[in-house]
Structure formats: structure tokens, C-alpha cells
Amino acid sequence: MTAPHPTFKDVTAARERLKGIAHRTPVLTSRKLNAQVGAELFLKGEHLQRMGAFKFRGAYNALTVMGPEARAKGIVAFSSGNHAQAVALSAQLYGCKATIVMPHNAPKAKLDATAGYGATVVKFDPSESKREEVARKLVDETGATLVPPFDHPDVIAGQGTTAAELFEEVGELDYLLVCCGGGGLLSGSALAARAMSPKCKVIGVEPALGDDLTRSFKTGSLVHLPGVPATIADGARTICGGDITFPMIRALVDEMVTVPDAALVDAVRFAMLTMKQVIEPTGALALAAAMSGAVKVSGRVGVIISGGNVDAAMLRWILTDDAERAATPPA
Amino acid sequence: MTAPHPTFKDVTAARERLKGIAHRTPVLTSRKLNAQVGAELFLKGEHLQRMGAFKFRGAYNALTVMGPEARAKGIVAFSSGNHAQAVALSAQLYGCKATIVMPHNAPKAKLDATAGYGATVVKFDPSESKREEVARKLVDETGATLVPPFDHPDVIAGQGTTAAELFEEVGELDYLLVCCGGGGLLSGSALAARAMSPKCKVIGVEPALGDDLTRSFKTGSLVHLPGVPATIADGARTICGGDITFPMIRALVDEMVTVPDAALVDAVRFAMLTMKQVIEPTGALALAAAMSGAVKVSGRVGVIISGGNVDAAMLRWILTDDAERAATPPA
Numbered sequence: 001m002t003a004p005h006p007t008f009k010d011v012t013a014a015r016e017r018l019k020g021i022a023h024r025t026p027v028l029t030s031r032k033l034n035a036q037v038g039a040e041l042f043l044k045g046e047h048l049q050r051m052g053a054f055k056f057r058g059a060y061n062a063l064t065v066m067g068p069e070a071r072a073k074g075i076v077a078f079s080s081g082n083h084a085q086a087v088a089l090s091a092q093l094y095g096c097k098a099t100i101v102m103p104h105n106a107p108k109a110k111l112d113a114t115a116g117y118g119a120t121v122v123k124f125d126p127s128e129s130k131r132e133e134v135a136r137k138l139v140d141e142t143g144a145t146l147v148p149p150f151d152h153p154d155v156i157a158g159q160g161t162t163a164a165e166l167f168e169e170v171g172e173l174d175y176l177l178v179c180c181g182g183g184g185l186l187s188g189s190a191l192a193a194r195a196m197s198p199k200c201k202v203i204g205v206e207p208a209l210g211d212d213l214t215r216s217f218k219t220g221s222l223v224h225l226p227g228v229p230a231t232i233a234d235g236a237r238t239i240c241g242g243d244i245t246f247p248m249i250r251a252l253v254d255e256m257v258t259v260p261d262a263a264l265v266d267a268v269r270f271a272m273l274t275m276k277q278v279i280e281p282t283g284a285l286a287l288a289a290a291m292s293g294a295v296k297v298s299g300r301v302g303v304i305i306s307g308g309n310v311d312a313a314m315l316r317w318i319l320t321d322d323a324e325r326a327a328t329p330p331a
Numbered sequence: 332m333t334a335p336h337p338t339f340k341d342v343t344a345a346r347e348r349l350k351g352i353a354h355r356t357p358v359l360t361s362r363k364l365n366a367q368v369g370a371e372l373f374l375k376g377e378h379l380q381r382m383g384a385f386k387f388r389g390a391y392n393a394l395t396v397m398g399p400e401a402r403a404k405g406i407v408a409f410s411s412g413n414h415a416q417a418v419a420l421s422a423q424l425y426g427c428k429a430t431i432v433m434p435h436n437a438p439k440a441k442l443d444a445t446a447g448y449g450a451t452v453v454k455f456d457p458s459e460s461k462r463e464e465v466a467r468k469l470v471d472e473t474g475a476t477l478v479p480p481f482d483h484p485d486v487i488a489g490q491g492t493t494a495a496e497l498f499e500e501v502g503e504l505d506y507l508l509v510c511c512g513g514g515g516l517l518s519g520s521a522l523a524a525r526a527m528s529p530k531c532k533v534i535g536v537e538p539a540l541g542d543d544l545t546r547s548f549k550t551g552s553l554v555h556l557p558g559v560p561a562t563i564a565d566g567a568r569t570i571c572g573g574d575i576t577f578p579m580i581r582a583l584v585d586e587m588v589t590v591p592d593a594a595l596v597d598a599v600r601f602a603m604l605t606m607k608q609v610i611e612p613t614g615a616l617a618l619a620a621a622m623s624g625a626v627k628v629s630g631r632v633g634v635i636i637s638g639g640n641v642d643a644a645m646l647r648w649i650l651t652d653d654a655e656r657a658a659t660p661p662a
Contacts, residue, residue: 026357047607272646276378276609276639308607312650315603319643319650 005244008195010157011164011188014061018161021093022057025049025162027169028305030275037290039297042173044166047279047308051117053235054162054185054306055086055149061158062147063090071096074144078131080106081235082307083149088119099144101135109311150184151242160188166302167196174299179285179306180204180256181236183213183245189304190252200302201254205289207231207261207282213241213249214256222246232261232314232330235282235307255295259285263292265325268318271305280310281318336575339526341488342495342519345392349492352424353388356380356493358500359636361606368621370628373504375497378610378639382448384566385493385516385637386417386480392489393478394421402427405475409462411437412566413638414480419450430475432466440642481515482573491519497633498527505630510616510637511535511587512567514544514576520635521583531633532585536620538562538592538613544572544580545587553577563592563645563661566613566638586626590616594623596656599649602636611641612649 028043046054063071071094077087078101091098100114104123115121124134139146148155162185163176176193180186186204193200206214210229216222225239241249249256264281267288271277279287283306289295290303317330359374377385394402402425408418409432422429431445435454446452455465470477479486493516494507507524511517517535524531537545541560547553556570572580580587595612598619602608610618614637620626621634648661 052607269643272609273643276383278603278607278609312600312604312652316647316650319647321643 004153005248006153006157006160006188006191008191010153011160011191014057014154014157015161015164017061017064018057018158021060022161023049024165027166028275028277032274033270033291037297039290039299039301041290041301041303042166042170043287043303043305044162045277046162046304046306047277047283051082051085051089052307052309053082053086053283054159054304055082056089057161058155058158058184058188059083059086059147060090060093062152062154063094065154066145070145074099074142076101076135076138076144076146077149078102078135079149080110082309084110084114084119085117085309087147088114088117092118099138101131101138103131107311150182151244153244156184156188156244156248158188159185160191162304163189163192163302164196166304167192170300170302172197172300173200173302175295175297176200176202176302176304177286177289177295177297178202178204178304179236179282180206180213181282182238183241183249185304185306186253187245187248190248194252202252203289203295204249204253204256205285205294206256206258207233207236207264207285208258209261210236210238211258212239213246214258216241216246217249217253217256220250233264233282233285235280236285257289257294259288259292259294263288263294265318267291272319277305277308278310278315279305279308281314283307335484336579337484337488337491337519337522339522341484342491342522345388345485345488346492346495348392348395349388349489352391353492354380355496358497359606359608363605364601364622368628370621370630370632372621372632372634373497373501374618374634374636375493376608377493377635377637378608378614380638382413382416382420383638383640384413384417384614385490385635386413387420388492389486389489389515389519390414390417390478391421391424393483393485394425396485397476401476405430405473407432407466407469407475407477408480409433409466410480411441413640415441415445415450416448416640418478419445419448423449430469432462432469434462438642481513482575484575487515487519487575487579489519490516491522493635494520494523494633495527497635498523501631501633503528504531504633506532506534506626506628507633507635508534508536508617508620508626508628509635510567510613511537511544512613513569514572514580516635516637517584518576518579521579525583533583534620534626535580535584535587536616536625537587537589538564538567538595538616539589540592541567541569542589543570544577545589547572547577548580548584548587551581564595564613564616566611567616588620588625590619590623590625594619594625596649598622603650608636608639609641609646610636610639612645614638
């Protein structure tokens with residue numbers, strides 16, 4: 001068993017486990033972006049990771065650590081987003097059974113993608129039951145292991161391999177900007193930064209509409225949002241940080257900032273039209289913070305692009321002219 | 332001076348000139364794509380080239396070969412597309428003056444991008460005068476040198492460096508699929524293939540609506556289309572191959588095929604939603620040929636993605652559902 005709070009040693013161990021399994025994603029740069037921001041930006045492209053997001057790292061690491069006996073009893077996860085596909089793909093690679101609990105009204109593309117990796121999708125009605133309860137029932141009945149989306153030491157250690165690769169490739173940095181939903185990627189990234197680039201300022205970025213961890217960071221106690229935030233950053237709609245991630249973020253992260261959804265639209269458009277990369281709104285949080293000035297950066301700046309799973313309807317909305325977009329709700 | 336018909340030696344010389352100037356673009360792969368096509372595909376990503384297309388290679392090579400005296404008198408080009416930006420950027424890097432002749436109704440994004448590289452844009456009314464004549468007049472008045480978009484040995488040799496890099500990186504191939512407008516990229520690619528992978532079948536791909544070189548290839552004499560073809564592959568709207576490119580294609584290319592615009596839409600969508608890459612319709616010609624079965628490929632297949640300069644309106648149209656798209660003309 002890994003200790004409840006992972007350390008950099010766990011990140012290093014996760015790197016060994018992911019070798020030859022996860023992609024070592026490329027670091028992207030843009031002269032135009034550097035000129036616009038006034039700093040040298042290094043974008044770690046996790047939208048090019050297997051299944052399209054960093055989430056694969058944490059899920060695969062967790063499945064590896066749990067061992068063959070636990071895996072044989074199956075894996076359960078609840079997620080309507082990238083974590084679902086990450087667990088499904090990891091289970092497929094291990095040849096074990098995955099059951100993913102998803103809201104019955106989740107986008108068809110996401111239901112299909114998860115089923116496409118061979119997982120059993122169990123739908124539930126969010127107005128009638130809580131997904132945690134549905135998942136817990138499955139675990140109790142089958143002896144399967146629940147892999148939580150962020151608040152788990154092996155998941156956090158896996159996510160930390162992203163930043164570790166970035167530091168290994170480009171050396172020490174002045175800033176590292178990391179998108180933040182439940183804080184798994186941010187906690188893991190901070191572990192890597194503290195060990196590999198001790199002077200680097202680590203900044204977590206949340207959508208302004210879903211600023212639970214920013215408020216928690218500033219007040220010192222875990223803030224719960226009253227409902228699911230309506231941000232287009234659908235991977236950062238968490239209403240509350242984790243019992244493991246929140247203390248790690250308090251201890252290891254320098255600052256938390258937020259960006260409005262409009263800044264996410266600008267960043268996704270820039271990535272598409274200038275850098276020719278498709279990134280999802282959540283994946284653009286850190287880039288948007290740099291581009292919008294939500295955090296003033298200088299020198300050498302790492303920016304984690306966390307994922308690229310976005311459907312055609314959302315991309316169309318993002319590509320609409322500003323005036324028309326303002327008059328239309330997101331897809 | 333380079334000989335009128337370039338050879339592989341000219342491609343090699345161009346590589347030396349482009350070293351540290353042009354990007355060595357990445358080779359992209361996709362498990363999903365391979366499974367769908369039933370072959371191992373290697374996509375050479377020239378949408379990630381400087382200014383967003385392979386055209387930079389040929390333009391910069393031509394400006395280098397012409398020498399400082401000619402460059403000092405200025406450069407002229409006529410183009411409403413990627414060649415305009417390629418010449419503008421090359422001239423900017425050499426600190427010489429570029430004048431680009433563009434139709435007055437060219438998309439504002441393209442006019443702005445060209446001017447953004449410091450070029451002087453001269454607009455003309457295509458209903459009143461021919462762009463060749465406007466450009467010729469500029470050349471006569473100023474002593475500037477005209478850099479043609481494809482039918483020039485140094486341009487062709489520069490474009491050939493794309494395929495040369497691909498073969499160097501992945502080794503010999505069974506097929507090489509190359510998009511074809513005027514045939515500069517195809518001619519140069521064929522030179523590289525014949526030297527570096529002699530058994531490789533080189534296939535040129537045109538839009539079905541702009542099939543001049545396919546028809547020329549099959550009939551043996553240069554076919555002129557009656558008017559500018561209405562394909563969404565705006566970089567392949569040439570009405571006729573070149574005096575240099577056509578004989579080279581006849582001599583060095585194995586087959587010419589065409590794809591309908593609908594196959595380009597499918598390929599661009601796949602690139603965006605699965606590979607997270609933004610490519611322009613012209614840049615998707617070769618990929619569309621492989622995906623649609625327009626050419627039956629097997630084994631190891633090189634696919635040149637030629638560019639990624641596409642505006643938001645066209646991307647929105649491509650991302651529209653099939654039924655709605657069929658009812659709306661392209662942007």
C-alpha cells in the first residue's frame with residue numbers, strides 16, 4: 001500500500017510503471033504565444049495522451065499498484081468524463097472488468113467512448129440517486145475496487161508524472177501553471193515541482209464559476225459549492241476538493257487563480273487556429289490564465305494542457321463569432 | 332542556377348539550407364486510424380510547419396538560392412493562400428521586401444496574416460485583371476524576382492524536404508500519399524521517394540472537383556480546367572499543372588487519385604476529434620484518400636498532412652452535423 005499522502009518517490013515509481021504504456025507527450029511551443037504573453041511558454045500536451053487526457057496516468061498507476069488479485073475482482077469508477085475512459089482503457093490493457101457509473105443523460109459520445117474501451121456502463125438517474133451510492137453498491141456486491149477520480153494517492157502519483165516529464169525535458173522553470181478540478185493533477189504536479197525545480201512557483205487554475213479549491217486555499221478550510229458549477233470546463237465542475245488533495249495543495253502550491261469562461265474560449269480558439277491543436281475547455285485553464293493575465297508570468301513558464309476530449313457541438317460554439325456566441329448557450 | 336528539372340541532389344541541398352530555419356515537423360500516428368484503414372500510417376505534420384504549411388520550405392529555399400543581390404531588389408508573388416504567407420515570412424527572415432498580389436476579395440484573415448509577416452499586399456480585382464499580369468508589371472517596374480507557387484525547381488526541391496525527413500525518420504515505406512494542387516509538393520516528394528525508398532508507391536491525391544493533374548496524368552497531355560474548381564480544398568484549386576511539375580509527375584509518380592469533398596470533411600473531423608489536430612481541407616487530401624479507400628493501401632504508409640491554415644467559419648461548417656452541412660454551403 002502507498003501512504004495516504006503520496007511523495008515524489010511515488011511519482012518516480014509511477015513513471016517506471018507507465019514506461020512504454022503511457023505516451024511521453026510532446027512539449028509544444030509557439031513564437032506567437034510567447035510574444036503575446038511576454039514569457040517563454042512550454043506547453044505539455046496531454047491532449048495527445050492515450051484516451052486524450054492525463055487521466056490515463058493516474059488510473060493505470062492505480063490499477064498497477066492494486067495488484068492482480070484485486071484487478072481480477074474488477075474495477076468500478078463513477079465519472080461522466082475523462083476518468084471514465086481512463087479507467088476503462090486501463091482495465092482493458094490489464095484484461096480485467098471495468099464498470100463505469102455514468103449519469104443516464106451523459107453525452108452519447110462519452111458513453112460510447114467508454115463502452116468502446118470494453119467497459120460496462122451502468123447508467124443512473126442523478127435526480128433519484130447519488131453516483132457514489134450506485135458505485136458503492138456495486139463494490140459491496142462484487143468485491144470490485146473503486147478507483148476515485150482524484151482523491152487517491154496512486155492516482156495523484158500517476159498524474160504527477162506529467163510535470164515530471166516536463167521538467168526532465170525542459171529543465172527548471174520559473175512558473176508551472178496547472179488546471180485544477182479536484183486537484184489530483186495539481187497535487188501530483190506540485191510534488192514533481194518541489195523535487196525537480198524547487199524555486200518554481202506552482203499555480204493552480206480553476207474556472208471562476210467553479211472556484212471551490214481557490215476559496216478553500218484562501219480561507220484554509222474546505223469549501224463546498226452549493227451545486228454543480230455551469231462552467232464550460234466540464235472536467236473542473238467538482239464542487240469540493242479532496243481530503244488528500246486539499247492539504248497537499250495548501251502545503252505545496254504557491255497560488256490559486258481563476259479564469260472566466262470567456263478566457264477559456266479565447267485560449268481554445270488560439271490553440272486551434274494558431275497552434276493547430278484541439279484542446280478541451282478544461283484543458284485550456286492553465287493556458288487561459290497565462291494568456292489573460294490572470295496570473296502575471298515571466299521567464300520560463302510550464303503550462304499543462306490537460307486534455308483534448310471535446311465534442312463537435314462545443315467546438316462549433318467556441319468557433320462562433322463573439323456576438324453570436326454571447327447570444328447562444330454552450331452546446 | 333539550378334537546372335530546370337530538380338533532382339534529389341537539389342532536395343538534399345535544400346535540406347541544408349532549411350536546417351535550423353524550417354521546423355522538422357513531427358510524424359504523428361494513431362492506433363484508431365491504423366485499425367480503421369488496416370495499415371500502419373505515418374502522418375507527416377506540416378500543419379505544424381512555420382506559417383502553418385509546407386509552402387515555407389519551397390519559398391525559403393528559392394529565396395536562398397536566388398542570392399543577396401536578387402533579394403535586395405525585392406520579391407513578388409501572387410497567391411491568396413499559403414504561398415503568400417510562405418513568401419512573406421521568408422522575405423521577413425531575409426530582411427527583404429515582399430509584395431504579394433492578392434484578389435481584393437480574399438479572406439481578411441489571409442490578407443492580415445500576409446501583412447502580419449511584413450509584406451506589402453497589392454489587391455486587384457480578378458474580374459478586371461489577371462494576377463499574373465499584375466505581378467509581371469511589378470516585376471518589370473522594380474526588378475523584383477517573382478517566386479511562383481509551384482512550377483519552379485527551387486520551390487519543388489524545397490517541398491521535397493518534407494518527404495525526405497519522413498523517410499529519414501521512419502525508414503522505407505510501401506506507399507506515400509501526397510496532396511496535389513499544382514504538383515510542387517508531389518514532384519518534390521517523388522524525388523525523395525525514388526532516392527530514399529525506391530519500391531515505395533507514390534500516389535498523388537486531388538480533390539474530385541479539381542482533378543486537372545489526374546486527368547493530365549491519365550491522358551498524357553496537360554489538361555486545363557474551364558474555371559476555378561469549387562472544392563473546399565482551397566489550396567488545390569489550380570486549374571492546370573506546371574510545365575515542370577507535370578512531366579516530373581508523369582515520370583516519377585505511380586498513380587493519381589481523387590477524393591470527393593465529403594471525404595475531406597470526414598478526414599478533417601477525424602483529425603480534430605480523434606487526433607486533436609487542426610488541418611485544412613487541402614491538407615487532408617492524402618489522409619482522406621487512405622480513410623475513404625480511394626486508394627487501397629497496406630503495410631507502411633506515409634501520409635503528408637500539408638497544412639493547417641483554416642478559418643473558424645470553415646471549421647464550424649466542417650463540424651456541423653451531416654444533414655445540416657448538406658443544406659448549407661461551405662463558409
